[in-house]
Amino acid sequence: MAGAYDDRDGKIWMDGALVEWRDAKVHILTHALHYASSVFEGERCYNGKIFKSRQHSERLLASGKMIDFDIPYTIDEIEAAKQAALDANGLTDAYVRAVAWRGAGEDMGVASSRNPVHMAVAVWEWGNYYGDAKTKGAKLDIAKWKRPSPECAPSQAKAAGLYMIATMSKHAAEAKGCSDAMMYDYRGYIAEATGANIFFVKNGEVHTPTPDAFLNGITRQTVIGMLRDKGITVIERHIMPEELDGFEQCWLTGTAAEVTPVGQIGDHKFEVGTLVKDLAAEYEKLVRV
Template identity: 80%
Template sequence: MAGYDDRDGNIWMDGQLVEWRDAKVHILTHALHYASSVFEGERCYNGKIFKSVEHSERLRKSGELLDMPLPYSVAEIEAAKEAVLKANGLTNAYVRALAWRGAGEDMGVASKRNPIRMAVAAWEWGNYYGDAKMKGAKLDIAKWRRPDPATIPHAAKAAGLYMICTMSKHAAEAKGCSDAMMFDYRGYVAEATGANIFFVKDGEVFTPIPDAILNGITRQTVIGMLKDMGVKVHEVRINPGDLEGFQQCFLTGTAAEITPVGQIGDYTFEVGELTRRVATDYEKLVRA
């Protein structure tokens, strides 16, 4: 597969479609130096982006949280995504919408005079965790913790917040793991590096309170699905020692979809019936 900078196709940038290889920014782009960037990861199934409007709304909200109001409405963002899929002939794809502070008059921490730019790209992308989606992912336990909400806008899907996630995933992969589970600043179970986490015990589901992590769109979807199934869902603080009592575990996210977890550190989990049912029902839902 060619690198992401060297492919055929079109990318939407600042209101128009451009050739994939021409979708470039200047080296003094503010986001490259100060992480003034927000993004969305979305999946298109059979020609329809799942929860597309919700993603577009969150992109704009993330921009607001970074004091970076996007110059495009939800309707305009929706049209951009549709144009990209059509131009590239894609019906099943991963869609990445991105907004950032560009190069301009400012080249310091402050950047009010720099333009806010936006792009949308799409490509075919299989299982985020490869065959782990079937047999269960193996997770390391990260040394880095999700920060205190008083230090970051944790409700924003902002590029800068993923720095420790990249470092944690690299460390996990070096140990032969698919990903890493992170604790929050208090020491409670938080999430994986790019996915929310759920646990199953005696037919009931437990997941961290999203007060220091991104409340994922897939997370919210799965909680609704479980409640419709009559399954009790507990949003609680989960201590490290609680992992020993859980029987099943799974991750949720646009890229991860529903991925079962077989191991976290020294703790093991079965890929059980409830996890498989949630995964199956989610597959049906996104393709409905």
């Protein structure tokens, strides 16, 4: 499958039925388009099985509640929808995008409680998110935008509106020849990349930012468990920018990123070392069990 995302062969599951890919459309006055009333999940299917599938479905429902709407499907129904989309497109290795949003209805202003909530699932083939960075190490810019305070936005929701500053940050990074950008939070602590969590290594221990102003990723949680099972100390804490020079290795985690080593952030360089290489290989084995 290739080409523009609105012009492909295949099927998309939408509001309980499989529709032709090109016919999966919404009205121009869809509330989510104007006011970002949308949540989503990014998942990967390996050898016919979506990794941590139910956990993703649970988070989708929770994200909807955090931005004040109820998705009209149960976890079992969401699981069935994802499988139906995979089957309809004949895919066993794929990226899976489940999305729910407030549609067009009686309200067309900030308030939208009378508008219906819709859901869709699309699946497609997708390779390495960062290309050859999986072996060479990604190069990251440092974003000018910061992750907002939890008092300003629901940081634990996977909500579309929270990605506006991520898009701008990644565009700026790509213009400089970088793969992505690292973001600080509202206090100036290191937070994450635009769509992936971040880890550092120092003296055999792993340090990662406390997820109190950004999404505590499912892949992040999985990798922390893997490291601790190996007897490696993982320290979750607030990390200051001036600490970057003292770290030896760095990597990103996420459904799209999987485990991707980082070779450079701004002027700070890191080794693509044994720990991150082994971790990436072990993660690859885990998701394909």
